[in-house]
Amino acid sequence: MISKSGQPSNKPPCGTAINLSLLRGPAMAIRMDFADYEAEGVQHQHPQGQLILALHGAVTCRAESGVWIVPPDCGVWIPGGVPHSNQVTSNARLTYLFVEPGAAMLPAECCTLSVSPMLREMIHRVADLPGNQTRDTHVDRLVRVMLDELALMPRERLELPVSDHPKIAVIAAALLADPSDRRTLGQWAEHVAVSERSLKRLMVQETGLSFGRWRRQLHLVIALRELAGGATVQQVAGDLGYESTTAFIVMFRKALGTTPSRYFADRLLRAERARSDTNEHR
Structure with missing residues (x-):
């Protein structure tokens, strides 16, 4: 993440709030409010794919050969293993959805996906689950349908190709x-x-x-x-x-x-x- 102001801050880095070792099952969602966390400026990667949704404000993602914006009603999909960094607006509230490799038929390259209201609510429902909650049959079905819906979302041409x-x-x-x-x-x-x-x-x-x-x-x-x-x-x-x-x-x-x-x-x-x-x- 890129620092919002470059000024000293007592806020913890947002990365401290994301522990992917807690991921149980094929997907996990986390809400992030950048009023509570300091943005980070390092490029990073992880084996899980990542969908970034903006609840408020916006985030710009740099990865592979392009720059992607996360506007309303859309999300940026970053496949697992792709180095990337994000620039957030100071008022940003985001939801990250992490997807295990092979859990869904999702694009093999970075792209902007349209996100339907139903899918957005399903992702938020998953984000509301306690991190230490044992998955039950209902949650497993919800996650499975959520990933099936995500795989159906159309692409939006909101990226900037770079070289x-x-x-x-x-x-x-x-x-x-x-x-x-x-x-x-x-x-x-x-x-x-x-x-x-x-x-x-x-x-x-x-x-x-x-x-x-x-x-x-x-x-x-x-x-x-x-x-x-x-x-x-x-x-x-x-x-x-x-x-x-x-x-x-x-x-x-x-x-x-x-x-x-x-x-x-x-x-x-x-x-x-x-x-x-x-x-x-x-």
Whole structure:
């Protein structure tokens, strides 16, 4: 995890709250509130696969050849054994679902998965189980159905492809650090000492996207994280270097089919309806 402020803290690292040796059966879920734990900045891995859900705030995951954002109604799936690190917003409340290898037919690569309200509630039910509770038949059935549902969830295209090619990595690192940087492809080509034509070809070869589309995707990933973390649309537009808030909203709508405010309002409404339905049936 990446430190939220870099300032000294008496809070314990979040890793101290996760003991995977307690995992009984094929899966275990844990809630994490980063008001209680200090974020960690180390890359790590574990044999279990991991699904990261954001209850509040947002988390950005770096793993393999991409950067993934965890927006509302979605989760980032990280297969077991894949080195990864996470950047959380200071208001983040997350749920981690750890899945034993071979316990479900889940993707072999990192990806963003849509998570239905029913599946989200099932994961939260598993997270509510006491850590030392002996599994009974009911819990075993719940976990089995939960994993079956997880395997059916569709993928969302909310990742930012990156590359370990030295020249692409230089550009990616610079733009992730300062997404408002508006240098053109030609200026970046000069910066990394290649021709513009060569860099254009290299970008598509390494990421599957043109430079313009890749930078828009970067802006989208960062915008989703910052908006979920409580930033205003105006703040995000300015931080990303847009000349106006309207220009940023146009980019967002082209990518996701709706405005930022409507995107989060719709997901909040669905989450509230799901909680209401669950409470009515309890």
